[in-house]
Amino acid sequence: xxxxxxxxxxxxxxxxxxxxxxxxxxxxxxxxxxxxxxxxxxxxxxxxxxxxxxxxxxxxxxxxxxxxxxxxxxxxxxxxxxxxxxxxxxxxxxxxxxxxxxxxxxxxxxxxx
Amino acid sequence: xxxxxxxxxxxxxxxxxxxxxxxxxxxxxxxxxxxxxxxxxxxxxxxxxxxxxxxxxxxxxxxxxxxxxxxxxxxxxxxxxxxxxxxxxxxxxxxxxxxxxxxxxxxxxxxxxxx
Numbered sequence: 164x165x166x167x168x169x170x171x172x173x174x175x176x177x178x179x180x181x182x183x184x185x186x187x188x189x190x191x192x193x194x195x196x197x198x199x200x201x202x203x204x205x206x207x208x209x210x211x212x213x214x215x216x217x218x219x220x221x222x223x224x225x226x227x228x229x230x231x232x233x234x235x236x237x238x239x240x241x242x243x244x245x246x247x248x249x250x251x252x253x254x255x256x257x258x259x260x261x262x263x264x265x266x267x268x269x270x271x272x273x274x275x276x
Numbered sequence: 277x278x279x280x281x282x283x284x285x286x287x288x289x290x291x292x293x294x295x296x297x298x299x300x301x302x303x304x305x306x307x308x309x310x311x312x313x314x315x316x317x318x319x320x321x322x323x324x325x326x327x328x329x330x331x332x333x334x335x336x337x338x339x340x341x342x343x344x345x346x347x348x349x350x351x352x353x354x355x356x357x358x359x360x361x362x363x364x365x366x367x368x369x370x371x372x373x374x375x376x377x378x379x380x381x382x383x384x385x386x387x388x389x390x391x
Contacts, residue, residue: 167318
């Protein structure tokens, strides 16, 4: 069965520092991978997605993610974190028909001044 | 105006009461979903619908029912609410299947508390 693991429940980084959020997935077919961000009191907003092609994908707000099939990973990165990036981040894996999306438990990001 | 709206945004109810959460969308999408979010568990799929005549159970459908009244409306009901259904509920929509259509668009959520 498909599943997503986000090993870090909570990460704290200083403003201006780099960020990497980890995501490992298990999926029996070609995975479609997503990163969503949830700000307090808000719904989920898509940061980026990977379907095929270039394994390094660029998203909104300066985020990028790299798909590594051999490691079953899809880690999210940002070179310089801003205070407004404080939020909860969810990795998700789904299939072609979009009916079996599975989400990780989320990583909460705190940004120190 | 928001593309995916949910009503109510907050609801407190008592054990045994029937509750309906409503979702409307203006995106013209065929596919609609209901999720619940619990701390430490992420989002889990309750039900999904690919068109008005299509309803499918998700990962955790027990204790819930849904109605797809129109392409734009998808309601979630708790027939007899219990405290462990206290959670944040999200509605989401998506276009037709295929590459590029897999993105789901989420509503702002409904926070439900069952006492």
